[in-house]
Structure formats: C-alpha cells, structure tokens
Amino acid sequence: MNKWLIPAVTVSLVLAGCSSVPRGSIPVVEGGSSISSGQASATSDYPAATPQVQALPEDSGVVVMVPGGGTTTPIQSFPAGNAPLDTSTSSQPWSATPPATQGGYAAPAPSGIPSGGLAMDEQLDGPVLALLTTAQQQQGGGDLNGAASSLERAQRIAPREPQVLYRLAEVRLAQGDAAQAEQFARRGLSYASGRPALQASLWNLIAQARERQGDAAGAAQAREQARVSL
Amino acid sequence: MRPWLGWALKLSLVGLVVLAVFAVYLDAVVQEKFSGKRWTVPAKVYARPLELFVGQKLAKDDFLKELDALGYRRENAVAGPGGVSVAGNNIELHSRGFQFYESTEPAQRVRVRFSGDYVAGLTQAGGGNLAVARLEPLLIGGLYPAHQEDRVLIKLDQVPPYLVETLVAIEDREFFNHFGVSPKGIARAVWINATAGQLRQGGSTLTQQLVKNFYLTNERSLSRKATEAMMAVLLELHYDKKDILEAYLNEVFLGQDGQRAVHGFGLASQYFFSQPLSELKLDQVALLVGMVKGPTYYNPRRNPERALERRNLVLDVLAEQGVASVEEVEAAKQKPLGITRRGSLADSSFPAFLDLVKRQLREDYQEQDLTEEGLRIFTSFDPILQLKAESALADTLKRLSGRKGVDQVEAGMVVTSPESGEVQAIIGSRQPRFAGFNRALDAVRPIGSLIKPAIYLTALERPSQYTLTSLLEDQPFSIKGANGQVWSPQNYDRKAHGTIYLYQGLVNSYNLSTAKLGLEIGVPDVLKTLNRLGVEQEWPAYPSMLLGAGGLSPMNVANMYQTLANGGFNTPLRSIRNVLTADGQPLKRYPFQIQQRFDSGAIYLLQNAMQRTMSEGTGRSVYSQLPRSLALAGKTGTSNDSRDSWFAGFGQDVLAVVWLGRDDNGPTPLTGATGALQVWTDFMRKADPLPLDMPVPDNVVQAWIDATSGQGTDPSCPNAVQMPYIRGSQPVAGPACGIQAPVNEVMDWVRGWLD
Numbered sequence: 001m002n003k004w005l006i007p008a009v010t011v012s013l014v015l016a017g018c019s020s021v022p023r024g025s026i027p028v029v030e031g032g033s034s035i036s037s038g039q040a041s042a043t044s045d046y047p048a049a050t051p052q053v054q055a056l057p058e059d060s061g062v063v064v065m066v067p068g069g070g071t072t073t074p075i076q077s078f079p080a081g082n083a084p085l086d087t088s089t090s091s092q093p094w095s096a097t098p099p100a101t102q103g104g105y106a107a108p109a110p111s112g113i114p115s116g117g118l119a120m121d122e123q124l125d126g127p128v129l130a131l132l133t134t135a136q137q138q139q140g141g142g143d144l145n146g147a148a149s150s151l152e153r154a155q156r157i158a159p160r161e162p163q164v165l166y167r168l169a170e171v172r173l174a175q176g177d178a179a180q181a182e183q184f185a186r187r188g189l190s191y192a193s194g195r196p197a198l199q200a201s202l203w204n205l206i207a208q209a210r211e212r213q214g215d216a217a218g219a220a221q222a223r224e225q226a227r228v229s230l
Numbered sequence: 231m232r233p234w235l236g237w238a239l240k241l242s243l244v245g246l247v248v249l250a251v252f253a254v255y256l257d258a259v260v261q262e263k264f265s266g267k268r269w270t271v272p273a274k275v276y277a278r279p280l281e282l283f284v285g286q287k288l289a290k291d292d293f294l295k296e297l298d299a300l301g302y303r304r305e306n307a308v309a310g311p312g313g314v315s316v317a318g319n320n321i322e323l324h325s326r327g328f329q330f331y332e333s334t335e336p337a338q339r340v341r342v343r344f345s346g347d348y349v350a351g352l353t354q355a356g357g358g359n360l361a362v363a364r365l366e367p368l369l370i371g372g373l374y375p376a377h378q379e380d381r382v383l384i385k386l387d388q389v390p391p392y393l394v395e396t397l398v399a400i401e402d403r404e405f406f407n408h409f410g411v412s413p414k415g416i417a418r419a420v421w422i423n424a425t426a427g428q429l430r431q432g433g434s435t436l437t438q439q440l441v442k443n444f445y446l447t448n449e450r451s452l453s454r455k456a457t458e459a460m461m462a463v464l465l466e467l468h469y470d471k472k473d474i475l476e477a478y479l480n481e482v483f484l485g486q487d488g489q490r491a492v493h494g495f496g497l498a499s500q501y502f503f504s505q506p507l508s509e510l511k512l513d514q515v516a517l518l519v520g521m522v523k524g525p526t527y528y529n530p531r532r533n534p535e536r537a538l539e540r541r542n543l544v545l546d547v548l549a550e551q552g553v554a555s556v557e558e559v560e561a562a563k564q565k566p567l568g569i570t571r572r573g574s575l576a577d578s579s580f581p582a583f584l585d586l587v588k589r590q591l592r593e594d595y596q597e598q599d600l601t602e603e604g605l606r607i608f609t610s611f612d613p614i615l616q617l618k619a620e621s622a623l624a625d626t627l628k629r630l631s632g633r634k635g636v637d638q639v640e641a642g643m644v645v646t647s648p649e650s651g652e653v654q655a656i657i658g659s660r661q662p663r664f665a666g667f668n669r670a671l672d673a674v675r676p677i678g679s680l681i682k683p684a685i686y687l688t689a690l691e692r693p694s695q696y697t698l699t700s701l702l703e704d705q706p707f708s709i710k711g712a713n714g715q716v717w718s719p720q721n722y723d724r725k726a727h728g729t730i731y732l733y734q735g736l737v738n739s740y741n742l743s744t745a746k747l748g749l750e751i752g753v754p755d756v757l758k759t760l761n762r763l764g765v766e767q768e769w770p771a772y773p774s775m776l777l778g779a780g781g782l783s784p785m786n787v788a789n790m791y792q793t794l795a796n797g798g799f800n801t802p803l804r805s806i807r808n809v810l811t812a813d814g815q816p817l818k819r820y821p822f823q824i825q826q827r828f829d830s831g832a833i834y835l836l837q838n839a840m841q842r843t844m845s846e847g848t849g850r851s852v853y854s855q856l857p858r859s860l861a862l863a864g865k866t867g868t869s870n871d872s873r874d875s876w877f878a879g880f881g882q883d884v885l886a887v888v889w890l891g892r893d894d895n896g897p898t899p900l901t902g903a904t905g906a907l908q909v910w911t912d913f914m915r916k917a918d919p920l921p922l923d924m925p926v927p928d929n930v931v932q933a934w935i936d937a938t939s940g941q942g943t944d945p946s947c948p949n950a951v952q953m954p955y956i957r958g959s960q961p962v963a964g965p966a967c968g969i970q971a972p973v974n975e976v977m978d979w980v981r982g983w984l985d
Binding site: 126127129130131134138145146148149150152153155156157159160168180183184186187190191193 | 281283284286331332333359361362647649650652797799807808816819821822823824825826830883925926927928
C-alpha cells in the first residue's frame with residue numbers, strides 16, 4: 001500500500017495545487033474532472049507536452065484542450081477519481097504504475113504527465129469534447145438534468161465512447177440514481193478494453209455506486225478491480 | 231303632448247339604463263377573455279434535430295431533403311435565417327436557431343462540406359471551426375382537442391415586412407384611425423344590404439372581425455351586428471391597436487386541414503410554406519392576406535388559379551396605395567405560389583409514430599394538458615429513416631406483387647437505434663400515411679423462429695455444457711404433453727439433418743435440433759431468458775413455445791432484439807426525449823436507461839451465430855444486395871402455413887423488425903426469408919448501417935477448430951476455422967500441420983551451419 005501511496009499522493013497534491021476549480025462547480029461531484037481548467041494548467045506546467053489549445057467559441061472562460069497531432073500526449077477527459085471524497089482511491093489513475101504492467105499499451109510520456117498510460121484513442125473528437133464541456137458547465141451550474149441531456153446527446157453521437165458513459169454514470173450518481181450509475185459504468189467498461197486508467201476510474205465509480213446502494217462487499221470488489229486494472 | 235313627452239323620456243331613460251347595463255356586461259365579457267389566456271394551443275411534436283459534426287454519416291441528398299422539409303430557401307448567396315446555397319459538395323446555410331431542452335441552439339451561418347456519405351467539414355461562415363451544430367427539428371404533428379383548432383402563436387415583432395401594411399390595406403384601411411367601428415364602412419354596408427334587400431355584407435373593421443371570431447357565433451343578424459359593434463368599441467377602449475392587431479393575426483382562420491382548423495398567420499405560414507412567418511416574402515404575405523376573405527375559396531392547394539389571381543390582385547392594391555413599389559410588386563407577381571408539395575417530407579404525416587408518442591404521453595399527462603398547454607414534445611423520430619423504411623416496404627411489395635395473395639398482405643415495421651434504445655421510425659400499415667390499425671404496436675402475432683436466439687442464448691450462458699460447436703442431433707422425435715397430446719415438430723424442409731454443430735441449428739433455423747436443445751435446457755428457463763430480453767408476455771411453458779407459438783407485436787420483438795444488439799444491455803424503447811412547456815421551461819425528461827441482463831460473452835457468441843445466419847444461413851439472400859463486408863446479424867421467422875413472415879436484425883447502429891401477414895390471419899405466399907427479409911434488406915441498403923462490431927469481451931477467446939471434426943486445431947492446418955468460445959470452454963489446440971516442417975528444416979540447417 002505505502003509504496004504506491006507516496007507517489008500517488010504527491011501527484012495528486014501537485015495536481016490539486018495547480019488546478020483551479022471551475023466557476024460554480026460542485027467540488028464534491030466534480031472532483032478532479034479533467035475537462036476543467038485543471039487539466040489545462042496541469043499540462044501547461046510540463047513543457048514536454050505541446051497540445052494545441054483552442055478555446056471553443058461557446059465557452060465562457062473554460063479553456064478546452066484539443067489534442068493536437070499524433071505526437072502529443074493525449075488528454076484524458078474523464079475525471080481521475082474523487083479526491084475530496086475518498087483519498088484511498090482518488091489518486092489511483094494518477095499513480096505512477098510502472099509501464100511494464102500495462103501490457104503493451106502506450107507507455108506514459110516521460111514528461112510525467114499523469115496520463116496513466118492511455119492509448120492514443122483516449123483523444124476525443126470535437127463534437128464529443130464540446131458536449132462534455134457543455135455538460136460539465138451545466139453540472140457545475142447545478143443543472144443536472146441539462147447535463148444528463150447533453151451527455152445523452154454526446155452518447156448518440158459517440159455511442160461507444162466510454163468517457164461519455166463515465167460522465168453519464170457520474171451525473172446519474174449525482175442525481176441519486178446509483179443503480180443506473182453502476183449500469184452506465186459497466187457499459188463503459190465493455191468499451192474500455194486496453195484503457196487501464198479509464199477502467200480503474202470506471203471501477204471506482206462502480207464502487208461508489210454500490211456503496212450508495214448499501215452493497216459494501218460489492219464496493220470492495222469493485223475497488224479491487226480498480227486496483228488490478230492499473 | 232306632455233304625457234307623450236314624459237313617457238318618451240322615461241322610456242329612453244330605461245333604454246339607456248338597459249343599454250348601460252348591457253354595455254357593462256359586454257365590457258366584462260370583452261375584458262375577461264382578452265386579458266386571460268386567449269388561446270389553447272395543442273402540444274407540438276418534433277422529430278429529432280439533425281446533428282451536424284465532422285465524421286457524421288450523412289448523405290448529402292438526405293441532408294438537402296431535410297433542409298427542404300424545413301422550408302430552407304435555395305439561394306445563390308445565403309441572405310438570412312432559412313436560406314441555403316449549394317455548390318457541389320459545399321453547402322452553406324443560415325440556421326434558424328431553436329430552443330431545446332438542453333440548450334438553445336443559436337441561429338448561425340454554417341458551412342458543411344460533404345465527402346462521400348460523410349460530413350467532412352463543418353465551419354462557421356466566418357471561418358472558425360464548429361464542433362457540432364443542430365438544425366431546428368421538423369414539426370411532425372400536434373395533439374389536437376375535440377374542436378381541433380391549431381395555431382402557432384406569434385408576436386407582433388415577429389411578423390415579416392409588409393404583413394401589417396398589406397392586411398390593413400386589404401381588410402381595413404382606416405384601422406389605425408377608427409375607434410373600433412368605421413362609420414364609412416357601416417354606411418357602405420347598409421347601402422348595399424338595403425339595395426339587395428337582405429344582409430349581404432358587413433362593413434367590418436379588423437377589430438369587429440376579431441370580436442366576431444373571438445366572442446360571437448357565426449349568426450348574421452342586426453342584433454348581433456350591434457353587439458359586435460359595441461364590443462369592438464369597448465375593446466378599443468381598453469386595449470391599444472398593437473394588442474388588437476396581434477390578437478387578430480393569431481386568431482384569423484386561414485384554412486382547413488382535414489379535421490384541423492388552421493388559425494393565425496403563424497401556423498398558416500408553416501402549413502402552406504413550411505417556413506416561420508418572419509421569413510415570408512412579399513408574394514407569400516400577399517397570398518396569405520388575400521386568403522382572409524375566403525380561406526376555402528382561395529385555398530392555394532385546391533384552387534391554385536384562384537389563389538394566384540387573388541394574390542396578384544392584392545399585390546396590385548399594394549402598388550396602388552404605395553405600400554410597395556411597382557417594381558417589387560411586379561417581381562412578386564412573377565413568383566409561383568411556392569406552396570410545399572403534398573407528399574413531401576414537409577407535408578407528410580406519420581400516424582404510426584405519433585400514435586406511439588401519444589400513448590406514452592397519455593400515461594404521463596392529462597388530456598387537457600396535451601391539447602391546451604402548447605407543450606413541446608421532442609422525440610427520436612428520424613424522418614429520413616422513416617421515408618427509407620416506407621419506400622423499402624412499397625418497393626418490395628411492388629416487386630412481390632406478382633405472387634398470388636401478396637395484395638392482401640399487411641405490414642408492420644419498427645426501426646430503432648440499438649445503442650440508445652430510441653425508436654426512429656414506425657410503419658403501422660402498408661399505406662403508412664393512413665392512420666388506423668397500428669400493426670407495429672398492436673398486431674400480436676406468433677413469432678415463429680424469431681424466438682430461437684433466446685433458446686441458443688440460454689444454452690450459451692452455460693459454457694460448461696454448450697459451446698457454438700457442441701453437437702446436436704437434428705432428428706425427428708415426439709413427446710407427450712401433460713394433456714396427452716403428442717408433439718412432433720418438423721423441419722421446414724421436412725428433412726432431418728443428422729448430427730450438427732449447435733450454431734448450425736440457429737443459422738439454418740432447424741426446428742428439430744432447436745426444439746431438442748430447448749427441451750434439454752427446459753422450457754421455463756427459455757421463457758425466463760425471454761423475460762430478461764424484455765418480453766413481458768407470460769407464456770405457458772408448453773414445448774410448442776420453443777418454436778414460437780407465442781405472439782408478439784413488432785414493437786415487442788424490437789425490444790427483445792434490442793437487448794441482443796446492445797451487448798446484453800436491456801434498454802426500454804423510448805420515443806420521447808423530453809418535454810418543454812410553451813414558454814420553454816424544462817418539464818420532463820425521459821432518460822436513457824440501461825440494465826445489463828446477460829453476460830457479454832454469451833451475447834458475443836450468439837451474435838456470431840446470428841451473423842452466420844446472414845452469411846451462410848436463412849438470411850443469406852441479404853448479401854445478394856449488400857456488400858459482404860457489411861456485418862449484419864438477424865433471424866428469420868415464419869409461422870405455420872406462412873401466416874406470418876418476420877425478420878428481425880441489426881447492424882451496429884440500426885435495428886429493424888419487419889412483419890408481413892394478413893389481418894385475417896390467412897396464409898400468405900411469404901416465408902420470413904422471401905417476405906420480411908426482402909423488405910429488411912431493401913431498407914438496410916437504403917439506410918446504409920455501420921457493420922456490426924461488438925468489442926470482444928474479456929472472457930471470450932478465439933480458437934482454431936477443424937471445420938469437419940470440431941476438434942481443436944492449428945491455423946496452419948487445412949479446414950481450420952476460427953470460432954469464439956467463452957474462456958475455458960474452447961477445445962484444446964491441435965498440433966500444427968505442414969508449415970512447421972520447413973521451419974524445422976531451416977532450424978536444422980542453421981544448427982548444422984553453426985556446428
């Protein structure tokens with residue numbers, strides 16, 4: 001436990017330090033959601049990564065990272081756990097797991113960007129990214145129905161994108177529908193093969209959803225799955 | 231003298247008092263209705279908005295069809311909202327903007343570039359990239375109350391140039407000067423009526439016309455006329471010209487559409503031009519204003535010559551009075567009527583889909599809320615897919631019409647998106663324009679072999695007992711039921727096929743081996759699987775159920791196959807996304823819900839077998855029309871004596887269920903393969919789905935087996951085919967063949983050389 005906790009906590013502290021909570025967001029739900037400016041500022045601290053930064057026209061102040069060419073490190077657009085909620089799991093996706101355990105997938109860039117060894121397909125398309133951003137803003141403003149609706153719109157455009165399903169699960173959880181949150185996370189897992197960090201996040205979300213449903217044993221199992229995913 | 235004078239005085243005093251009391255009463259009536267909610271507005275039902283983004287699968291022709299339906303004007307250079315210009319594969323348009331549940335889509339100039347059947351570029355006219363944009367949704371219907379008045383409410387600042395001027399010039403020149411009644415007009419009317427000896431003409435002002443429509447009956451009498459005049463004066467006393475004009479624009483009757491009365495310029499504009507009122511040009515304004523005099527007589531769809539003449543007359547008056555310049559008028563007179571064509575997307579009705587929407591809404595709302603509150607219902611209806619389904623059905627029935635008995639065949643069809651569980655198109659009859667018996671929802675018919683995937687799925691969920699290559703006996707057998715009746719199923723070709731692989735029973739739809747498998751597993755377990763797939767019917771656990779004796783509607787079947795198509799996740803089918811109130815407040819959402827009902831590994835194996843049904847089994851005729859590279863999965867179904875011809879199948883993003891059969895349940899000349907599958911194939915050719923591509927679940931492995939023995943083998947061996955298995959249930963891999971030898975030789979040679 002301690003071995004991975006130290007780097008993990010360090011990374012999450014660094015992240016917490018350089019991320020600014022988006023305006024109007026609910027910290028408990030938002031956690032370390034990475035479409036927020038937190039991701040942008042986190043990456044900008046590392047000169048090795050040079051993704052193109054493009055402010056979407058409809059954005060009000062939130063800078064959205066659009067991955068550039070194939071050489072840049074892809075951006076994770078799913079939240080990396082929920083640090084304020086549970087420190088024991090929050091930093092797992094960020095933990096410095098040795099590349100060797102990641103079974104042939106793209107090794108993390110040496111820049112130290114907490115990409116968790118995501119494959120290149122972690123990049124999101126323009127429309128999905130735009131809609132996730134809109135949903136993020138709606139959720140931040142307390143409009144959970146609007147956020148869910150925007151996410152369903154994204155799901156229709158990219159039905160097999162697990163990050164959309166992850167966000168849907170997250171919003172359902174915030175709406176108090178833990179059972180549906182778990183289902184969406186499970187659906188996300190079926191499309192998340194080869195994306196260990198995302199799998200871990202999805203399992204963590206399942207764990208939370210099970211806890212809410214009073215299934216402590218199931219939650220512990222999901223946490224274990226989250227751990228082995230990485 | 232004196233008594234006469236006294237009486238007269240008293241009488242007139244009494245008269246005055248009576249009149250005053252009556253005026254006070256009328257005043258109350260006038261104010262009560264005018265200050266309250268003036269109109270009830272039926273709920274409006276919208277299709278899905280067309281989304282635009284780079285990489286979207288969308289044919290340019292389909293896109294233009296949708297734009298036409300939305301009343302976009304083809305222009306050389308886009309001049310404003312509702313305009314579109316087409317240059318080869320580049321389309322520029324100015325969208326109108328629309329308020330949706332999630333957010334408001336702005337009106338904006340958008341450039342769309344097509345490449346093949348995909349959107350290759352999406353930019354703002356200014357040059358900036360646009361991630362995603364939505365067109366406004368097509369209005370596909372409304373929910374009308376008994377009196378069936380319909381309107382699209384408009385505000386005075388939404389009216390196009392010339393509308394008010396034209397209306398005043400034609401109907402009431404003194405409108406802005408009189409006090410509700412025009413003495414000049416009355417004098418003229420009295421003169422005409424007196425000379426004619428009967429009541430023929432009213433010298434009505436716009437205010438009086440409004441009062442007549444708003445408060446009074448259609449009766450023509452002097453007393454009503456007097457009441458109307460008093461009310462008009464009272465109305466003008468309380469409200470200003472602007473309010474009265476706005477009310478008039480929304481109230482005036484402009485046409486009859488079957489049972490529905492078209493009221494107001496807002497709806498008339500949609501009804502005749504498929505355009506929002508604000509976009510109408512001079513010629514269109516003149517036509518609508520001209521119609522006020524006689525909406526039926528001047529109906530431009532029924533009496534186009536009369537309507538054209540009337541429009542040009544109105545235009546002449548405008549030139550005469552200086553409302554518009556002579557040049558403008560002459561240019562406007564050159565234009566055709568420009569009424570949307572009957573049968574086009576803009577002027578079509580989709581009764582089967584609306585029926586589904588209404589059933590859902592009636593579960594959640596009072597009838598009155600639906601017909602009066604102006605709710606906006608956003609659905610998943612895809613007009614492009616609907617038209618493709620309709621033409622696939624019509625084309626196929628035409629092609630099959632040579633066969634005896636096909637003329638009596640009816641149809642039901644459901645198209646859904648397997649990944650979202652949304653219903654996109656519905657056909658309830660072979661004449662899809664006519665409302666009536668909705669077979670897609672209400673024709674509950676034996677599903678025949680459509681049930682078989684449920685049997686095989688039940689087996690494949692037990693990997694320790696069954697794999698795709700387990701051996702089955704396809705041999706005749708009989709069993710005695712509890713009631714003493716003997717059940718002896720038969721194959722369609724009345725032959726037995728001996729020992730076969732499990733998947734072959736499904737792929738070739740053999741009844742003997744399938745029924746045997748079902749009995750081995752147990753009928754109750756198969757029925758449980760059906761329930762988990764989403765079938766709600768409770769059927770008795772008779773062996774005949776294994777061959778599809780139970781009845782389902784096409785909609786029920788779509789629900790069942792949805793779970794198979796969506797990786798084992800059940801999604802209740804939805805047709806409504808959300809509802810807004812008349813003033814745009816979110817009212818209700820019908821959220822996307824999923825539930826995992828089956829292990830994805832078992833579903834993967836079943837989909838593999840259902841794909842083989844298409845490539846080598848009962849569905850193989852599909853690939854005479856579609857490319858082999860298009861992976862599809864499906865199942866035919868035929869009930870006894872070909873009374874029901876079914877096909878249910880899916881690609882990655884489209885699922886369709888087709889039923890053909892007779893309403894009187896008589897035999898047809900069509901099996902599932904020769905009937906419903908033909909409609910399905912033609913539809914898929916038009917809909918152009920993505921190939922089925924289910925991600926391989928973690929617990930599935932691909933193994934090489936010998937096609938003849940079913941034993942494990944090596945890819946280097948002859949007859950080696952790949953088959954998916956649940957991990958642990960695959961046969962042990964066999965030794966390599968042939969190719970290994972030369973490798974060994976090389977190794978020997980290397981070794982020898984090293985030595």
